[in-house]
Amino acid sequence: MSNANNNEEAQLHAALADDVVAMDETNSVGHANEIVARQFDAYAAIDQGLVEGMNRVGKLFEQEEYFIPELLLSSDAMYAALDVLKPHIRRADGDHKPKVVFGVVEGDTHDIGKNLVKIMADSSGYEVIDLGRDVPPQKFVDEAVAVGASCIAISTLMTTTMDAMAEVVTILQKLNLREKFKVIVGGGPISPAFAEKIGADGYAPSAPTAVKLLNKLLAPPASA
Amino acid sequence: MAELTPNERARRLAAGAGADRLPCVPIVGNTAARVIGCRVRELRYDAALLANAQVAAYREFGYDNIRIFTDLYTSAEAMGAKVYAPADETAYLALPAIQEPGQIDTLRPADPQRDGILPLQLEALRRALDAVGDEVPVTAALTGPFTVASFLVGAETLTRLVLRAPSAARRLCDVALETTLRLAAAIMDSGGTPSLTDAMSSSTVISPRTFEQFSLPGLRTLVEYIHGRGKKVTLHICGKTQPIWPLMVATGADCLSLDNDASLATAKTAVGDRVKLMGNVHPAAVMLQGTPLTVRAAVREVVAAAGDSPKGLIVASGCSLPTETPFENIRAMLDAVREIGFPVNRENLPETHALAGKIPNSKFQVNRNTQIPNSKPTLNYPGAPRHPFTEGELAHARKFAVREESTRTHTNPFPTCSRVSDSPSVKGWPRSGRGSSAFDAAAHETPNHPGAAGEGAV
Numbered sequence: 253m254s255n256a257n258n259n260e261e262a263q264l265h266a267a268l269a270d271d272v273v274a275m276d277e278t279n280s281v282g283h284a285n286e287i288v289a290r291q292f293d294a295y296a297a298i299d300q301g302l303v304e305g306m307n308r309v310g311k312l313f314e315q316e317e318y319f320i321p322e323l324l325l326s327s328d329a330m331y332a333a334l335d336v337l338k339p340h341i342r343r344a345d346g347d348h349k350p351k352v353v354f355g356v357v358e359g360d361t362h363d364i365g366k367n368l369v370k371i372m373a374d375s376s377g378y379e380v381i382d383l384g385r386d387v388p389p390q391k392f393v394d395e396a397v398a399v400g401a402s403c404i405a406i407s408t409l410m411t412t413t414m415d416a417m418a419e420v421v422t423i424l425q426k427l428n429l430r431e432k433f434k435v436i437v438g439g440g441p442i443s444p445a446f447a448e449k450i451g452a453d454g455y456a457p458s459a460p461t462a463v464k465l466l467n468k469l470l471a472p473p474a475s476a
Numbered sequence: 477m478a479e480l481t482p483n484e485r486a487r488r489l490a491a492g493a494g495a496d497r498l499p500c501v502p503i504v505g506n507t508a509a510r511v512i513g514c515r516v517r518e519l520r521y522d523a524a525l526l527a528n529a530q531v532a533a534y535r536e537f538g539y540d541n542i543r544i545f546t547d548l549y550t551s552a553e554a555m556g557a558k559v560y561a562p563a564d565e566t567a568y569l570a571l572p573a574i575q576e577p578g579q580i581d582t583l584r585p586a587d588p589q590r591d592g593i594l595p596l597q598l599e600a601l602r603r604a605l606d607a608v609g610d611e612v613p614v615t616a617a618l619t620g621p622f623t624v625a626s627f628l629v630g631a632e633t634l635t636r637l638v639l640r641a642p643s644a645a646r647r648l649c650d651v652a653l654e655t656t657l658r659l660a661a662a663i664m665d666s667g668g669t670p671s672l673t674d675a676m677s678s679s680t681v682i683s684p685r686t687f688e689q690f691s692l693p694g695l696r697t698l699v700e701y702i703h704g705r706g707k708k709v710t711l712h713i714c715g716k717t718q719p720i721w722p723l724m725v726a727t728g729a730d731c732l733s734l735d736n737d738a739s740l741a742t743a744k745t746a747v748g749d750r751v752k753l754m755g756n757v758h759p760a761a762v763m764l765q766g767t768p769l770t771v772r773a774a775v776r777e778v779v780a781a782a783g784d785s786p787k788g789l790i791v792a793s794g795c796s797l798p799t800e801t802p803f804e805n806i807r808a809m810l811d812a813v814r815e816i817g818f819p820v821n822r823e824n825l826p827e828t829h830a831l832a833g834k835i836p837n838s839k840f841q842v843n844r845n846t847q848i849p850n851s852k853p854t855l856n857y858p859g860a861p862r863h864p865f866t867e868g869e870l871a872h873a874r875k876f877a878v879r880e881e882s883t884r885t886h887t888n889p890f891p892t893c894s895r896v897s898d899s900p901s902v903k904g905w906p907r908s909g910r911g912s913s914a915f916d917a918a919a920h921e922t923p924n925h926p927g928a929a930g931e932g933a934v
């Protein structure tokens with residue numbers, strides 16, 4: 253590939269990232285189509301364009317420049333372009349996405365935070381199996397076994413439902429499955445100390461840090 | 477001084493005549509079921525029982541305000557949303573009233589005398605007033621229009637609409653406002669006071685700019701209407717609120733009820749000269765999980781932080797109490813306030829926060845172009861009361877907004893937002909199966925986010 257081509261590819265990556273940050277679905281799809289038409293590498297466009305854009309969005313969220321509406325629209329722009337690029341990812345890349353079984357514990361129906369973590373993990377190359385809200389502890393375990401997950405992720409915003417998180421770990425231990433899955437926890441009242449106390453593998457305070465935590469605990473995913 | 481009734485206490489404090497103690501409101505919601513030994517769901521469908529429970533809880537603990545409340549969804553339910561009420565837990569939203577934004581124009585404002593369980597809530601209010609209205613203010617929770625709108629279409633759909641299709645979002649907020657105005661009217665016709673609660677307007681969820689555009693106009697209309705009928709009103713928003721304190725003040729509310737994500741010492745400095753403050757003992761970490769000793773310590777911190785707030789303080793929980801909050805902790809809250817007495821003796825209170833004295837630095841600046849709406853509330857159902865506020869009151873509100881602006885510079889922290897236009901195509905709606913569809917499809921929860929303390933207490 254020529255230098256000129258390299259340069260144009262890099263510019264398209266930058267444009268994709270900007271589209272995501274600007275919540276601009278029309279442009280993100282347009283730029284993704286250009287990537288495909290020019291036969292540039294789809295995986296690189298996801299990684300250096302879309303994921304880069306979502307990372308910037310995550311930072312803006314942490315800095316309280318972006319709020320939930322902005323985050324959701326950015327993720328719409330990201331998903332729309334992802335739909336265009338996905339079929340063009342070279343095969344081997346698409347395969348080994350670590351699976352994460354994710355849900356909000358029983359008794360709790362706050363799901364905005366869970367959904368944001370899911371979006372960021374999705375865009376960072378994990379396959380997230382979303383169990384929704386009000387999920388009984390046993391169901392986390394059953395699903396993780398059924399899909400061959402690498403990780404169980406649990407969210408709650410209520411102090412009154414934190415204990416259900418511990419129960420997931422207890423069930424895993426009882427079934428001799430604890431070593432098979434990483435377990436991570438998060439949400440308002442959760443702390444690193446609580447995560448440690450219940451025997452989880454990790455805690456993260458936000459969606460971007462949740463992805464970093466996944467990256468640390470699981471081998472970095474091969475692709476998006 | 478002998479223990480005053482809440483009404484006497486409020487009157488004396490308002491007149492600067494001194495009192496036995498600060499007002500205190502542990503925000504008791506469905507914990508009232510535990511006081512009379514019934515199940516939470518029974519309160520939702522039995523007006524006499526709901527009134528009995530709330531009156532019994534007031535008598536048990538002696539706090540300064542009764543609030544008729546079962547859950548946040550009563551207005552949305554009366555407009556067609558589906559609520560699920562577990563036998564012994566707070567109800568939650570099972571399904572929004574409409575499944576896609578295209579149906580917004582099919583929504584009709586509710587009739588509080590007829591729709592959903594609103595008639596039961598009004599009856600409970602009247603019964604409680606009959607029983608103890610001469611000694612304690614009785615309020616009824618009124619979920620704010622933006623939060624009602626989120627239950628009508630699904631929280632995630634609404635948060636997308638505000639940026640993608642602002643005019644559709646506005647129509648939705650308007651029809652929610654109409655319902656809340658009618659309910660406010662019915663509450664006041666019954667002799668009670670509305671108590672505003674608006675969780676989705678939190679800065680934990682939406683930006684200050686979105687608040688300004690979509691939450692503020694409706695809240696301001698409601699507050700103007702309530703004031704026009706001679707009542708004072710409290711506005712409760714949980715989660716982060718510091719960036720919107722000036723805007724919460726601009727609603728005209730008399731009292732801001734803040735939760736533990738807010739610093740009352742900072743709020744005192746920022747807005748304590750314009751509104752009464754209410755808060756903010758942690759409802760879960762302290763009230764539910766703490767002991768009488770930790771409750772006492774938390775109360776003393778609250779009073780140290782804002783006991784001298786110029787417009788007054790109501791010692792309260794930051795949000796409504798979890799149903800299973802131990803009675804001894806609720807008692808401990810009242811005891812701690814009694815022990816501190818009035819006027820507040822600062823000597824044996826903990827050191828005030830280092831923050832006190834500093835103006836919080838919010839990234840959001842009040843917009844120079846903020847308009848105080850000229851429009852008056854439209855109560856256009858048969859027999860609606862005439863809205864009674866005067867040009868003078870509106871002029872006052874406008875002057876206030878100007879004062880707000882002149883002390884602040886205008887910056888736009890969301891330059892990119894301007895690129896999202898109200899595109900008529902509203903492409904890709906609704907976006908199901910994406911990101912987070914569970915959110916839209918069914919439910920957003922069950923809350924209890926209480927408003928609280930209304931008139932007398934304010």
Ligand code: B12
Pocket residue numbers: 359360361362363364365366368369405406407408409410411412436437438439440441455456457458459460462465547548566568631675676678680681714715716735736737759760761794795796798915919920921922923924925
């Ligand atoms: C919006 C809101 C609501 C909305 C929820 C809409 C929805 N679909 O989710 C409504 C109005 C419906 C609601 C209802 C209720 N609410 Co509410 N609500 C809030 C509020 C204001 C904001 C929550 C939010 O969305 N935050 C934004 C998200 C993005 O943040 P987040 O969830 O923390 O997620 C981030 C991180 O924590 C992390 N993360 C999240 N999950 C995970 C998981 C993993 C594995 C990792 C690594 C990271 C991670 O990443 C996320 C992104 O950065 C909070 C106030 C507050 N202080 O938070 C109260 C709050 C959470 N609610 C509370 C309560 C009590 C209730 C109700 C029970 C009220 C009632 N009594 O009826 C009901 C819930 C009923 C039920 N059984 O579920 C309390 C909880 C108290 C407690 N500690 O127990 C709070 C704290 C308010 C308070 N001060 O008391 N609520």
Ligand SMILES: [Zn+2]
Pocket residue numbers: 675712713714715735794795796924925926
């Ligand atoms: Zn609250």
